[in-house]
Amino acid sequence: MDYCTKMRETIGNSPLIIVRPSVAIINKKGEILLSRCPGATWGIPGGILQLNESVEDCIKRNVQEDIGIHINNLKLFGVYSGEELNTKPEYGENEYHTVAIGYLCTDFDGVVTPDENQAIEAKFFKLDQLPEETDPFIEKKLVELKGQLEIG
Template sequence: MSYISDIRKFVNHAPIFMPASAAIIVKYDKILLQQRSDNLKWGLHGGSMELGETLEETLIREVKEETNLDILSYCFFKNYSGKDFKITYPNGDVCYVIDHIYVVDQYKGDLKPQKNEVKTLQWFSFDEIPWDDLMHHNKIILKDFMKSLGK
């Protein structure tokens, strides 16, 4: 079980804070996105912290779980929170994510999507990002990231 699952036993679908880490995984001029199994939206790779974890440990674990990639280096990008980071999951759970975003450009391993959470993994050039099918909060993050690159 996970910390969030344990909390849900007490609060059911009520809004909770969810500290999380996520990765913008880049290769040349492309970004790796995942299509989620639960809502078929595209998004970044990451998830909620477990008790005792650091943000960086969360990042490394979540990327490995969702993509099968081992992170070799990462760089902190930005923190995000607030009303734009309210997520209502298909099962009715509501979270206000406190998202710590990292850029990952060095990694090893063969891409393999996590069976129960990730439908597919795909590289997108900056002009191919599926904006209409992207998780709302990830749109904010990726627009900030592209702006930081002058794109």
């Protein structure tokens, strides 16, 4: 049982602060890897920090499990929080206040092989041709960081 599930058993639907490391994976063509679950928007791969896990280990584990890529190096590019990242329930769902830690990775091994059991979709996109269904927060951050992300 993961940390959030254990906490939910204790606190019910009360607000829960979660730490969500995420990574912008850029290939040699300068394209970014986006992923999504069925019915969700496109975003950068990420996960939820578990107890006794470093944020770097969390992102490496999640990317390996969900997308099949081994992360070699990570570079921190930002820590984000605030109302824009909070999940506001409408029908009794769980409320989350997210602290997102964003990394950049241009050094990775493996081939994109999304976890079929979770029906994850993942593929590379040109930074100036992101899909319409891209998460607005992620799209905004990619626009802000586009100069830093472009690979010569």
